[in-house]
Amino acid sequence: MTETVQLDFQSYIATAHALAERAGEVILPHFRTNLAVDDKGAAGFDPVTAADRDAEAAIREILSETHPGHGVVGEEFADTQADAEFCWIIDPIDGTRAFIMGQPLWGTLIGLTAHGAPVLGMMNQPYTGERFWCGETESYFTRAGETRPIRVRPCPVLDNAILASTAPELFDAAEGMRFEALSRAVRLRRFGGDCYNYCLLAMGQIDLVVESGLKPFDILPLVPIIERAGGIVTTWDGGDPGNGGRIVAAGDRALHAAALEILSA
Structure with a gap:
């Protein structure tokens, strides 16, 4: 984290909370x-939907006033100053399929990068009143005006692990075979959840999230939440998750290594 980000972090997290409130x-x-x-x-x-577009437009309007020199990369509109030192990464409704079905498994993703590296992340679910976000060294869960730190749980072996993924159609044929091999090795597999899965992992409720075909705005805001809760997020080959694609997140590094052996085979 750069010195500038350290000095301004509280200002930036206050902005993120304001963006989450307005989007909700x-x-x-x-x-x-x-x-x-x-x-x-x-x-x-x-x-x-109009909700996606209107929420991102509202977020962009606030950022243009509060941080006019910052870039904005979002799902619904063209990038603005994407090469700026600081860039906000926005997905107004991650989980639009769940949203249009009336399932409260969607969330607003808000992230900030510095020189391309994620330094701040937030997931807000206004219907349930839940917010997952990161401070400078820890991650937190806020609901009903109360905030508490969250932490991943230890789970070093696959046969004790709970695995989550949004949908099987995320995977092509080859990816699907690897995912099924991993599924056979874990205790429990569940589909559905979108961004919620990653936050449940950071909270210590589940152990693995595996997906494919993600865009940067699908994952970048979630990376610091997971990492500051003690977890790890990479691509299936152990690389930087910042560009999206094939993503695996784990609460335990030993579990992550075991999952990579199967996913990268």
């Missing part, structure tokens, strides 16, 4: 209503 105000009136759904996918259903 915009999104909640749309939830569990008969809102129109557009499909922006060229090779499969990729839904987007």
Whole structure:
């Protein structure tokens, strides 16, 4: 973390909380209503709604006023100053499929990078009133006005692990074979969850999250939450997760290594 980020961290986290509050105000009136759904996918259903667009627009408006020299990379609009020293990474509704189904398993992702490295992350779920976020050295869970630190749990072996993934269709045929091999090695596998899975991992509720086809805005805001809770996030070959793609997150480093052996085979 750079000195500038250390000096301004409290200001930046205050901004992130403000962004989360505003996004929630915009999104909640749309939830569990008969809102129109557009499909922006060229090779499969990729839904987007007015709630996605309006929330990101509201976030961008605040950032243009509070941090005009910062970049913004989001899911719904063109990048702004993406090569800036500090860049906000926004996914207004991660889990739009869950959103349009009325399932409260979506969240607003807000991250900040410095020179491309994630330094701040937040996931806000306004319907349940839950917020997962990171400080400079720890990660936290806030609900009903109370905040507490969160931590991953120890689970060094696969046969004791709980594995989560959003959906099997995330994987191509070759990826699916590796994922199934990993699934056979763990105690329990569950589908669904999107960004929620990563936060449950940081909270010590589950042990592994494995996905593919992620964009940077799907994962970058979650990386510091997991890492400062004691977890690890990489690509399937152990690389930097910042560009998205094939992602594996684990609460235990020994478990992560065991998962990589299968996923990178």
